[in-house]
Amino acid sequence: MELPVISNAPPALAGGCSESGCGTAPDALAHLPDHIRAKVQDHPCYSEEAHHHFARMHVAVAPACNIQCNYCNRKYDCSNESRPGVVSELMTPNQAVRKTLAVAAAIPQMTVLGIAGPGDPLANPERTFETFRQLSEQAPDIKLCVSTNGLALPDCVEELARHNIDHVTITINCVDPGIGAKIYPWIFWQNRRIRGVEAARILIEQQQKGLEMLTARGILVKVNSVMIPGINDKHLEEVSRIVKAKGAFLHNVMPLIAEAGHGTYYGLMGQREPTPLELEALQDACAGDMSMMRHCRQCRADAVGMLGEDRGAEFTLDKIETMEIDYAAAMVERAKVHREIADNLEMKRALQRAPKFDAPARRADPPASRSLRIAVASKGGGLVNEHFGHAHEFLVYEVGPSGHRFLGHRKCTPYCMGDTSCGDGETVLGQIIASLEGVEVLLASKIGFEPWADLERAGIRPSGEHAMEPIEDAIRAVYDELAAAGKLDPAPAEVAARAA
Amino acid sequence: MALEIVDSCVGCFACEPLCPNKAISAVMRPGEPLFFIHPERCTECLGDHDLPQCAEICPIEGAIVDEFGEPLNPPGSLTGIPLHLLDQFRVTECRQ
Structure with a gap:
């Protein structure tokens, strides 16, 4: 474990200078035990260092949702917007598998396939798990991950474990139902639409239960929170403390996106977004308790490529149809590329640990x-x-x-x-x-x-x-x-x- | 007695697996609503559930109507957005 080294570092280094490939310093993951760090250090969404070198993609197989959030509009899909929930082409599991294999052949830096929407992946369990099942057979080197609102999570933990999914992201915006009622107008629960504080109470209970069940099984959990000024901005420090205590390994506080043109409740009601400095201040406040993630790009549910870029247009279904792909050769090539990148990063880490004469x-x-x-x-x-x-x-x-x-x-x-x-x-x-x-x-x-x-x-x-x-x-x-x-x-x- | 899905449906599939009568199917024909409720199979969930399941989970206001054409989820009922703001948005929204 590197924890003692980092925390005992002389003041000159404690400020965080790492001269690493990435610039996170101290690396948000440095405190993690080695076996967890090894799992996430080539995951672009978890490791800031990795996101410069490895690619990811999301497949949009999960259109249904079981809750409504005030920052989401289920109606629209604009092809030139990049934000969560927005997607251009909904796919069947078979199409998603084809696309994943095509992308993984064309972009050998790809390490991760995620399902993040455009609805809630666990509200579409058949489509989500069918995609995972096929991919774990056909591309066993690709890591699978899933992002959820948590409502259906406790019922799915068993199956997630069975598909060898070792990373789950839960969006947790609050642990107080009174606050939740201002974020979630309704949930669909046990065959009815439930509203208000009661809806938020159930959602929060399910999220917390799901988090505990996952960490108890050793599945890595990242928590996403949307910072909504005046609603949950003060409260998120408490959320950070609680999810850390329950074993989440990374907290990602993201800014609310609320443009009137998106037609969301917050957008139309004039709810303001946080300023960059407000976001930084909250991330710093939460960081006292928790590893913070700062490189999140709030991707679309069908994003393809390195974080911050979207090459989805190169891999539409009709384009994939015409591609000739040697899947076995692609997997060999990926292994080679991944090893080169990993070796390169390992060398940089070693250099970083070496004594610095100019210090x-x-x-x-x-x-x-x-x-x-x-x-x-x-x-x-x-x-x-x-x-x-x-x-x-x-x-x-x-x-x-x-x-x-x-x-x-x-x-x-x-x-x-x-x-x-x-x-x-x-x-x-x-x-x-x-x-x-x-x-x-x-x-x-x-x-x-x-x-x-x-x-x-x-x-x-x-x-x-x-x-x-x-x-x-x-x-x-x-x-x-x-x-x-x-x-x-x-x-x-x-x-x-x-x-x- | 049957419910109907109209063209504001966004095709999210949420209703389809919930129907106790398997009356809902995807259409995939341009110009028609994305999902279709078979009028002879739809019972509005009588005998199975207290409330029609498709309308309970549908996220789109106005997308499911009853036999009189009345929406089960009228404008503003799901998002809480006041009607005058919804109207303004409809006028200004960008169409692709």
Whole structure:
């Protein structure tokens, strides 16, 4: 176990600098026993390190749901939206298996197949388990996982264990039925629709029971929670404590998505979404009790590829029909690719554990230097390798005198999607700048002249100097340079004002 | 006496396995509602359940109607969204 090493690390390292491939520091999974870490370290949805290197896909075989959430609209499917519950092509289990095998052949980095909707997988037990049954036979190297609201979970634990599913995600937004009644208008339970506090009470009871049953069997449980300002934001710290006590190994607090255009209850009622800084603060508050996940991209129920990308359009049913695939060869190729990636990551971890000769010099930095948020445009691979104008999201890091940690990603509409939408550049840029609240430096492989000036005016220093460098090296270099120039004296008034 | 599924159905399959009479089937013909209730088999669950199961689980307001065309789940009854906001949304929503 690495726990003692990490917790006893000298102050210079305790801040979390890991120079790992990923930038999470300390790795949210570092405290886990070895046998659990081994299970999750190549799972892109659980390990932040893995998500740069391994791919996942969801198959949309589960349309039915047994509850209603106020952030969900069962009616719509927009092909250009990326958010949970949204899906373009509903599939039968047979189609889903074909698609999974096709994707796993075309994208050998794929390690994980998940069923997450568009309804609740366990409200569609036949379709969900038929898919798992076939895949565990035909692609035994692919890890299977499932995401559920928990209502039907206690009845399904037996079967989940039988299909060798060792990862389950439960969405738990509350443990208090009074709060639950503001999130869930109804559930379908024992042949009737039940509403209000009673509905929430049953749902919470089932979720907690399911969580206990899974952890008792050694099945790994991640808990997802949606942060809804004014409804459960204060309450989620308690949720975090409770689910950790019951054995959940990771907590993923996600921001509410509530645009009026989605037609959800919250969207139409004007319920606001949390700001990036509010989300960070809650994740930090929960982190005292629990491993937090910060790299979640809130994928669609039919997402394909690396986290944050969606290659679903390459694998529609009609395209799969025309693909010629040698499944056996694909599995051999996958094994090779997975081993190469794993070896590479293992080498990085070993380097990270090795003594660092420059560490004392860092500790000699003026201790008064404050920390700083840096946003990075990256296409993946842990590099500063995306143009500002093409970025769909920015990775935000907090960098201090002796360490850094990944805080999360800020999604945006790319500044320049090409000729057709460049006319909107002005308003889009305003939104991007607003989404970078609290950020002081922005690194990209290239930044155009116009956005450069606007970023500077908004108090964000753009830089293209670190193009193609590993993110950790780049953010460290930027921090050290600013610190050496005396530009990071503690809490300047303008920054405090901007963050407020 | 039979219930009917109209074209606002989104095809989520939730009702299909619940029907005690196996009266519900997927249609898969363009231009028609996604699911169909066989009028001769539907008993509105009389004798099997207190309430018609398809309408109890259906998430879409207005998608299941009775023999008079009255929705079993009228607008606003499932989501709690006030009617004036639902109307506004219907006007502005993006159609693909």
